[in-house]
Amino acid sequence: MVTYLLLLLTISTPFAFVQGNGESARALFVFGDSYADTGNHDPSDPFVNMSWRKPYGSTWPGHPSGRYSDGRVLTDFIAAHMGIETPPAYRVVQNELKSHCNISDVKAACARGINFAYGGSGMFPTFGSQYLTISAQIDQLRAASREGLVSISNTSTALLVVAGNDYTAYGRLHPKEEGLYIFTHKVVSAIVASLEVLHDLGFTKLALTNLEPFGCFPAVTYPTNYTKCNKTENQQSGFHNKLLASGISKLKAELPHAEIVILDLESAFSLSLQGGPFSHSRSQWKSCCEAKNKGGCGLVNAKGKPLYRVCSKPHKAFYWDFVHPTDSGWESVSNIVFSKMAI
């Protein structure tokens, strides 16, 4: 890891260090879904408070923190890699403003950016009004900017994490997946358009994720007892990634002064799942927090008894629940992503 960090200092990526004269600190502004959310959903809303329930957060910080993991998520690892603390979730910023906290303290916290991501969100409306689309998240940045909470400079990085909720929502409306080819083009175009909007707002450093292999989610592999990834599903995420790569190379040509990088989750997930710390007797495709009695991770019955069971060594599991990596899963993915950026 140390070598990677040193290498990064010498090249230009959206996460590279920018030498300011003390005033222009690096900042990370995040838009996206559960792979990036660090606590934006309302903890008291039963439809969206899964990430606020036990056993989420049990590894770190030791209690639920609004993250869809037993610990840290992608945002945390990227912020750490940039050498800054994780930027505050927008919900926290708004709460502090409402409770009339000292505005300069709130501004100081926002100097490292703001996280606008909501678990379950996508480019298009997905599962309900609580899941703000990426455009709506960007509107929140505009509002924060108007209020003078943040300003976007050449030391600000925008991170866009779109892990596939658009496709889940589409699949619910189109069980035979008719029109999926055209829809994939629409999703990718919308991602590219959002990056242009962010660039127009002043971001010259833009990072985005591609899709992890859908077919290897525990949610998909359980019918085979977690022994086989579904190839059809992997082709779907792979197709999106091909379109995305070509869309992004066009965008790079249009915006030659911007630094744009794709964080390749497709290969980082595959490489992580193939070996290392996650290959052991327990299947690496299996989630640590498993549903039991038709429940799910985080669910309890009327008597408050858990409808899930948690594995004894979460750090040895790649997946935490049916689609989200564990803290150590994200650590592995992040290390692979960062090492590739240094090449």
Ligand SMILES: *[C@@H]1O[C@H](CO)[C@@H](O)[C@H](O)[C@H]1NC(C)=O
């Ligand atoms: C989730 O929301 C429900 C309904 O408001 C509430 O009873 C429950 O305590 C919430 N869960 C957590 C962990 O806050």
Ligand SMILES: *[C@@H]1O[C@H](CO)[C@@H](O)[C@H](O)[C@H]1NC(C)=O
């Ligand atoms: C707000 O906090 C800053 C330092 O954090 C302090 O200098 C300032 O006096 C405070 N303002 C008010 C109104 O309390």
Ligand SMILES: *[C@@H]1O[C@H](CO)[C@@H](O)[C@H](O)[C@H]1NC(C)=O
């Ligand atoms: C970033 O912006 C500052 C002031 O706006 C300018 O002085 C500096 O040269 C810029 N740095 C780069 C790398 O563009």
Ligand SMILES: *[C@@H]1O[C@H](CO)[C@@H](O)[C@H](O)[C@H]1NC(C)=O
């Ligand atoms: C699934 O795997 C478990 C543990 O390896 C084994 O006990 C079980 O029989 C398997 N079930 C099927 C349907 O293959």
Ligand SMILES: *[C@@H]1O[C@H](CO)[C@@H](O)[C@H](O)[C@H]1NC(C)=O
């Ligand atoms: C793989 O996924 C596709 C699309 O969701 C589904 O139609 C197919 O039945 C799955 N294949 C297996 C072997 O589960």
